[in-house]
Each structure stands twice: as structure tokens, then as C-alpha cells.
Amino acid sequence: MGSAEIPIGERIRFYRTASKKSQAVVAGLAGISENYLSQIERGVRTPTIDKLHLLARVMDVPVAVLIGEPSFEEDSALHPVAATLQRVLTAYESAPAEPPDLAELRARVDTAWGLWQGSTNRFTEVSMLVPDLTREVQGAVRTLRKSSDAQARREAYQISTDLYFLLRTFTKRVGRMDLSLMVADRAVTSAESADDPLRIAAAKWNLAQILLSQGETEGAEDVALRSIEDLRCELPARTPDQAALEGALWLVAAITSGRRHDHWTARERVQGPATEAAREAGEGNVFWTVFGPLNVGLHTVSVEMQAGEVTEALYVADRLDVNRSPSIERRMTFALEVARCYDQRQEDAAVILHLMNAEASGPEDLRYNTLARDLVRSLLKRARPTFQPQVQAIARRIGLLE
Template identity: 50%
Template sequence: MLPRLPVGERVRDRRRRTGRTQAVLAGLCGITTDYLSQIERGLKTPSGDVLARLAAELQVPVGTLLGDTEPERPPETVSGSSRVVQALLQRHGLRKPTPAGELRARVEHAWKVWQTSPRRFTEAEALLPDLIRDVEGTVRALRTGNDAPVRREALRVAADLYGLLRSYYRRTGRPDLSLMVADRALRAAEDADDPLRLGAARWNLGHVLLSQPGSEQDAADVAMDAAHDLTALATPAATALRGALELVAVVAQARTRRPWAARERLAAAAVPLARQTGESNVHWTVFGPTNVMLHAVNVEMTDGDATEGLRLADRIDATQMPSRERQFTFGLEIARCYDLRRDDAAVLVHLLELEQLAPEDLQRSPLGRQLVTALLGRARPTYRPQATGLAQRLQLL
């Protein structure tokens, strides 16, 4: 039995130190605000799974929330994450515009790092602060200029950067900033009068809404409105974006316990579009037959049908996907399917593979940490050392 009041007090203290509201932390952990409030007041005892998610989002070992003594830590320094936050929130004075071509190359490089590097958080945090300042400074400097084409190109670059930042801030536990940059991407795309980037910006907004429990229908509405607006553009890029937007609605339907609707949308809308486009990465949305199949697995996992999810997963080769993040998500969903079947050896194998594929993603993944915590409670002696070692590397012990 977990201790009651001390756990709640420690959760509340850690939450306040991070500056998060109960609503934000509850949303990130997939629980209600009322449930979190009752935990903090000592009225509810969190399950092991919920405790693992809380610890992951508060960036402390589970033992800390259970009252283990913490080792002395050196004074905190400004982390990469906080420098990326500061670069976005601080207003910078007017500066000489950076050539749009140079900014375009830097943003595309940052996107490549974000989608392909196993250490993408560390590498992106080295690039983003200066990139944010230069892009925003350039857009501000060109605001009153007379060169409309140059200004439009700078706005396009800004929209692309904000799309990357949307993903970064969501993955680093700042849904408030993720929503902020999604809105900035929309405004930049609108000011640039770029329909494709406007569609990509609304795709990003849809993903922000998907990350907020209770906003799934809003996400689907945003995505479907954007997909409808793109039907007038008969280009391969527009078709790929429409497909990516359809997948937002698929996820929304799966999460609102409508798996039949999600399956129908996949078959009737997403699959035909994927056949038209083939594998694509228009505005870094990674749409194509492989991603459609990955979403089919997600639907079954969300519905709790591990057998069907694993059957579909056996037909997928995700190694050629341009996004390491999507590869990681796919592997995590397979691990979750095996967890549903209590096939602990398979869970461990896939978690260890994910640690090799994207160690920083596993460190930040609430579901990944939840799977490791649950595995520790059931691990057989033959593979307990490996499970314990993984938990220690994730600072869960």
C-alpha cells in the first residue's frame, strides 16, 4: 500500500516548483484535475502507473514521491530547455535581417536533427535559441519594409520553425508554449498567404489539441476544416497534407472510444490518399502507407485489442521512415500491446531496443516510464537485472 498524505504533499510541492497548474499536470498524465487534487490532498492513493506518470512529468524518480531521501545536487544551471523557453518569451530588439536563404537552411537542418537524431533534444537545444532570435528578429525587421517577396519568405521560414517548436515544447512538458507557437505558425502562414503552410499549421494545432484531454473533437474539427480547404489544390503536396490531417481525426476518434469510426476513416480516407502519395514528408508531417498502418496499430492498442495490434504490426517495416520519433512511437505501442498481454520478456526486449533507438525520448515518455515501472513489479528473476538496470538509467530507482 502506498503512503497517502506524504505522497500527495510531495506531488503538490514538486508541481508548484515547476510552476504548473493542476490542470496542466493532470492533462499531461492523462488523469482528471479533480483526481490530481484528491491525490494532493491525501484523499486518493495513486496507482503505480499514475505515480510513474507523475514522476516522469515532474522529472523526479518515483522514490522521491514516495519519500526516499534525495542526494545533494549541485546548484542548477540554465538548461537547454529553459534557454529555448527564454528565447521564445523574451522580446528582442530590432536587428539586421538575416538572409532568408540562410534561415531556411538552418530551419531545415534543425528539422532534420529533430526527426533523425537519437539525441534530438540535446542537439536541438543547442540550435534553437539563436534560431528563434534570428527568425523572429528578421520577421520583425521586415514588417515595415517594402520588399513583399522577401517578407513572405521570412514568414514561411517562421511558420516552419514554429511547427518544430510545437513538437519540441509538447515533448518537454510545456503544452502552454506548444499552443502559443502553434498559433504563431497559423498567423505566419496566413500573413505569407501560403495555403500549404496554413494546412500544416492547422495540422500542428490539431496535435496540440490531441495532447489536451477533452479537446479531441476540437482537434478533429480543426483537421477536417483544413483538409476541406486543401481540396482545391490538386497537387501531391496538398494530397499528402490532407492525408496527414485525416490521421489527426483518426487519433481523435480512437481516443474518444470510437474505434469503429477510426477504422472506417482509415479505410475510406487515409488509405486511398496514401496510395496516391506514396511515402512523403511534406512539411514534416510524415504521411504515407507506413504511417497509415502505424495509426491502424494505434487504434487497436487504444481499444485494448493487443492481438490485432500485434498482427498489424508484423506487416510494418518502420525502419525506413524519415522520422525517428514515429519509429519510437511505433515501438512503444508494440511494447504496450505486449504489456496488455503480460508478455513481460517481449516488453523488456522492445523497451531496450527503444533505449538504443532514442534514449532521450524514452527518458521523457510517460508511457515508457509507466511500462518500465509496471515491468519491475512483475519481472521474473531471469531478466530482473536487465529491467532494474533500465529503471536505474531512467532514474526511476
């Protein structure tokens, strides 16, 4: 099953059949009804992320396979710059002869991050910047690796770490999970070379994020909890920035609990240490984690939805002003989370409304979000004729219909 455009339901049916398991067996092992699984396979319903992880575990396949994330260069149809980035990341070119302008590189990395978090055309704009920027930042590190100027060497590693943070989320969003894991690992190495405890924690947060995306729940939890301990050992007097990073890591740990269906532990981690850290840190964007009380609220919605408490999730969502978030991705993801809540209740008018909200927040995001595209496919199959014009219009805008 090579194409990323094959609906998730068809993928689940294919791998369930390949594993020689009936719908009744898979549904029972995943803790869902046989009718619900049948609707997923027929494309009438879209599985929540936690259900997708359960189904992947039952059928012993990676989550990325069910989502249809492309993993190789020939599958880079979602965004052609991915193949270019792969070549840049693996070229290991010789160090430039000229000394790098670190102030300029820092400004360019910060500009790219600003576009990624704030521009509605972020995929297009960032894709135009990152190949050359990656080549030059990696060149700067090679030039300064053995420099006697310890401060310049450290600054180069810090800049490369921050760029790898950006590349981790960019490559993940365009479907190159292999590259995302590569740059997440490089970010950890760069942060350690910079001897920067806060950046090391942020790098571990990025690594845990991609491990979560690949279904490595235990690995992500281990990285998050160990990083919290390491940060407290390195910096025993907690600052607001440290609190923000610890809180972001606690939210990762909460997600891992939810993926295991340990919803009480997920709630405890969100309502306890993550909430406490948010009070200390306030609203912020330390190393682009966008952690603060609002982000804790967004994760509360996710935890309740995973627990099947859709009414509670929507109650919490109604009290969040997501427009305060500096991140387009967070605003778009929130709108999709709410859309999925309403999808569980099959309230199609509300699903369409929140899909439109997601599209307004990040029009390019909806095109690159596999689960969002599957949500639209489900609506195309099941929505009443009254709603079909709106659904078809969204489908055309994100490339599902001509």
C-alpha cells in the first residue's frame, strides 16, 4: 500500500485482512465496537489518534503505515522540498573557507521560525528557506567545530539546534518521518555540544514528539520523564523558562498515558505538574514549545476526548480562547480536535464548522494533515445532501476533489 492518498479506513481493512483477524477480533482487542470498526473501514467514521494507535498495536503495524506517512524520497509527493532536504542533510559538504556570520544565521533561523508559527502560507514560505539555511548552518558548525573561540563554537551549535527543531516539525508535517527522527536526534547532539541544559531539554521534547508520532509510546515517555529529572539535576533553582520546558515534557508524558488508555494518570499529569509549571511560566514560547496555561487547556481537551468524555472535552474547549496562541499549528490542531469530538457524535454541521475554522487558521495545514483529509473524506461519504456543497468545497480546496 504505497500511496499516502489511500484512506485510513482502507489501510486498516487491508492490514486487518493481512493479519488474518476478523473485525470482531480486532474490535474486541482494541476496545471498540465491531460496528465502529466497520464504519472506520468503510470511511464513514474517522478514528481518533488514540484509537489509531490501539488498532496499530493490535495488528502489529506502525501507526505511520495506517496514516499513510510517506517514508522514502520517491513518496515525497506531499512536498517536493523533502527530497532536497534529505540530500542537504546527508551531503556532509566540506567546511566553508570563510568564517560564518553567526548573527545573520541566527536572524535567518528566527525569521524561518516566525514564518512557521505565524504565516498562513508557512509550508510554501519555509520550504523556500530551509534547504540553503540548513546547508549554511551545517557549514558554520563544521567551520567552528575545532575553533579556539569557544563562544562562537557554542553559538553555532545553539543555532544548529534551533534549526533542527524547526526541521523536525517541518519534515514531520510534510510526511517525512524518517527525516524528522534524523533531525530530532541531531538536535540532541547539537544541544549537548553547546552544553546548554535548557536546549537539551527542548531537544528531548522534540525527540519525544517524533517518537510519539511513530507509535513509540514507551520510548517517548521515558525520554520525557528522564529529561525532567536531568533538568532538575542540572538547574535545581527552577526559572520560568525551565518550568515551561518541564511543563511541556509533562504534557508529552500525559499523552503517552492516554495512548495506553491510562486516562487517570494522563489527567493527573496535566492537572498536576503541567498545570503547576504553567502557573510559574505563564504564557510563553520557550524554544517554540508554545507552553503555558492555554496549551495545558488544549491538552485537557485531548485527554478527555481520548478518555471518551466528549461532552467534557467540548465543555473545556468552549472556555479556551485559542486565538491567543502565537502558533498557527496549535490553533489549527485545536480546531481539528474539536471537529473530531463532534465527529464522534456525528454532528456533521459542527464538524464542518470546525473544519472551516481549521482551514481559516492554516489553509496549507489542512492540505498536509492526513487525518484532516480523512475527516473530509468521511463527510463526503456520509453527510446529508444539505451539507454536501460545503464539504465538497473544502475537499476541492485541499485537493481531494477536482
